[in-house]
Amino acid sequence: MSGVLALPAPPQPLRRRISDLLYTRRGVLLLALLAPPLLWFGVIYLGSLFALLANAFFGLDDFTGQVVREFTLKNFVELMRPSNLDVVVRSVSMAIAVTLTCVALAFPLAYYMARHASGATKAMLYIAVMLPLWSSYLVRLYAWKLLLAKEGAISWLADQAHAHWIIDALLSLPAIGGPSLSFSTLGTFIVFVYMWLPFMILPVQAAIERIPGSYIEASGDLGAGTGMTFAKVILPLALPGIAAGSIFTFSLTLGDYIIPQVIGDSTNYIGQVVYKQQGVAGNVPFAAAFSLVPIVVVGVYLWFAKRLGAFDAL
Amino acid sequence: MRSERGAGLGLKAAAWAVIAFLHIPLALIVLYAFSAEDKSYVFPPPALTTKWFAVAWQREDVWAAIKLSFQVASLSSVVAIVLGTLAAAALARTKFFGRDAISLLLILPIALPGVITGIALRSAYGTLEIPFSFWTIVIGHATFCVVVVYNNAVARLRRLNPNLIEASMDLGADAFQTVRHVILPQLGSALLAGALLAFALSFDEVIVTTFTAGQQTTLPIWMLQELIRPRQRPVTNVVAVVIIALTFIPILAAYYLTRADESAHR
Numbered sequence: 001m002s003g004v005l006a007l008p009a010p011p012q013p014l015r016r017r018i019s020d021l022l023y024t025r026r027g028v029l030l031l032a033l034l035a036p037p038l039l040w041f042g043v044i045y046l047g048s049l050f051a052l053l054a055n056a057f058f059g060l061d062d063f064t065g066q067v068v069r070e071f072t073l074k075n076f077v078e079l080m081r082p083s084n085l086d087v088v089v090r091s092v093s094m095a096i097a098v099t100l101t102c103v104a105l106a107f108p109l110a111y112y113m114a115r116h117a118s119g120a121t122k123a124m125l126y127i128a129v130m131l132p133l134w135s136s137y138l139v140r141l142y143a144w145k146l147l148l149a150k151e152g153a154i155s156w157l158a159d160q161a162h163a164h165w166i167i168d169a170l171l172s173l174p175a176i177g178g179p180s181l182s183f184s185t186l187g188t189f190i191v192f193v194y195m196w197l198p199f200m201i202l203p204v205q206a207a208i209e210r211i212p213g214s215y216i217e218a219s220g221d222l223g224a225g226t227g228m229t230f231a232k233v234i235l236p237l238a239l240p241g242i243a244a245g246s247i248f249t250f251s252l253t254l255g256d257y258i259i260p261q262v263i264g265d266s267t268n269y270i271g272q273v274v275y276k277q278q279g280v281a282g283n284v285p286f287a288a289a290f291s292l293v294p295i296v297v298v299g300v301y302l303w304f305a306k307r308l309g310a311f312d313a314l
Numbered sequence: 315m316r317s318e319r320g321a322g323l324g325l326k327a328a329a330w331a332v333i334a335f336l337h338i339p340l341a342l343i344v345l346y347a348f349s350a351e352d353k354s355y356v357f358p359p360p361a362l363t364t365k366w367f368a369v370a371w372q373r374e375d376v377w378a379a380i381k382l383s384f385q386v387a388s389l390s391s392v393v394a395i396v397l398g399t400l401a402a403a404a405l406a407r408t409k410f411f412g413r414d415a416i417s418l419l420l421i422l423p424i425a426l427p428g429v430i431t432g433i434a435l436r437s438a439y440g441t442l443e444i445p446f447s448f449w450t451i452v453i454g455h456a457t458f459c460v461v462v463v464y465n466n467a468v469a470r471l472r473r474l475n476p477n478l479i480e481a482s483m484d485l486g487a488d489a490f491q492t493v494r495h496v497i498l499p500q501l502g503s504a505l506l507a508g509a510l511l512a513f514a515l516s517f518d519e520v521i522v523t524t525f526t527a528g529q530q531t532t533l534p535i536w537m538l539q540e541l542i543r544p545r546q547r548p549v550t551n552v553v554a555v556v557i558i559a560l561t562f563i564p565i566l567a568a569y570y571l572t573r574a575d576e577s578a579h580r
Binding site: 131 | 332335342401425431441490518569
């Protein structure tokens with residue numbers, strides 16, 4: 001018999017053992033944390049996206065209207081028809097026009113917020129931009145229905161200023177006009193700009209704020225005027241912010257099917273075609289093929305934006 | 315060089331003009347809710363009245379829509395908190411292969427046009443023959459709400475001093491105790507802010523919902539039906555004001571809860 005009493009190690013409670021395992025094996029911890037979100041996104045979200053992708057290669061039975069699960073490229077041939085290409089060109093042009101206008105409108109406010117406002121004014125401006133960004137999309141759309149109506153506020157204001165001829169002149173233009181502001185491409189455009197403008201202001205403001213003040217002083221000391229400093233110093237350094245904001249303005253315009261339906265003439269945009277094809281026409285395969293268009297366009301756009309450094313500015 | 319000479323008058327005027335552009339339409343909605351005119355959108359309103367608030371209060375369909383939206387938004391926020399916090403904890407301070415792919419995957423539901431998420435979920439439900447229900451709406455909403463919670467949680471976790479966690483462990487706390495007593499108290503207000511924003515996002519969502527709701531009417535779907543085929547305009551005006559009020563509260567609360575993160579960001 002040995003005189004040394006061997007103390008048995010106290011039994012570790014299970015909880016402690018799991019805890020130690022998680023702390024010492026970081027891989028196990030990471031896996032435990034990531035499993036639920038990855039399962040949700042991997043199965044539900046990516047699963048659905050792939051189901052959609054698969055549908056794009058199926059066809060419809062002409063007699064029964066049922067989806068036939070056989071490989072076909074018919075949908076993509078259909079996609080190349082001029083009337084469908086028109087929709088794509090119109091949507092992309094609208095998205096570009098909306099994005100450029102948003103940049104032009106966002107810049108002065110973003111610059112003022114970043115370099116001039118301070119303290120309470122700055123906080124107030126920040127909230128003033130954030131509230132519309134988060135507040136109801138449909139309510140804001142509804143507000144424009146009120147504003148643009150024939151008997152609405154804009155018309156009234158134009159009458160008071162004896163300037164109704166300006167609206168009439170704009171509405172008589174061929175590509176953007178229409179019978180009234182709420183039934184014209186011009187109206188659709190204004191509402192798109194209004195809806196997505198806050199998404200542009202915030203990242204541009206953040207980007208301008210990161211420009212060291214000394215750069216702007218140096219530019220002035222080296223003889224550049226305001227315009228030159230803007231073009232050569234501020235604009236290039238704000239570009240990542242602009243690119244970040246444009247991801248939203250571009251992608252949101254491209255996929256929207258409600259705004260052109262409520263405010264606009266009857267011309268179609270990508271989102272509406274997808275919506276009508278799957279809903280009214282019941283042609284899910286063609287809707288799926290058409291929804292690949294914005295995915296590809298946004299994908300290309302994201303690739304460009306990444307090269308401009310947009311993801312560091314988000 | 316913050317305002318060395320002050321802002322030029324032109325810049326200042328342009329900045330405030332943009333703010334006015336953003337807010338005048340919202341103010342107009344409030345004015346119209348009191349308009350006595352019920353046939354058209356005539357401006358200025360011929361007379362003011364509060365009677366439409368009473369009329370709207372009596373409407374069963376409005377209450378049913380508010381109730382459904384409230385339930386959907388609550389449950390979606392809960393799912394988003396759980397998934398968003400887990401993802402943030404995993405990604406906040408780590409670097410590993412595939413990390414960027416995972417964060418891109420979380421952003422994808424809001425980066426891709428909503429019509430795609432909607433039709434994708436709908437065709438998946440169709441393929442698996444899942445009937446539309448409360449849950450089909452929640453699944454869609456939770457998916458795009460995760461990123462909001464994730465963003466808030468990541469910002470806070472990156473600010474959290476890692477020494478605190480080491481100290482907790484050195485003092486004998488196990489991993490669960492450290493999470494419970496050190497990490498969660500620090501994370502709490504960021505998670506609440508994320509949940510409030512997720513709630514606001516879900517409460518207002520219409521594009522994905524039209525694909526996943528079937529015959530159910532959430533508040534935004536009710537609103538959309540009124541936009542396309544107006545039935546009683548004054549009631550719509552009142553509901554619009556109620557929606558503005560209901561969404562402003564969580565947004566402002568979320569702002570005050572995360573102010574410190576914002577300033578640390580810069």
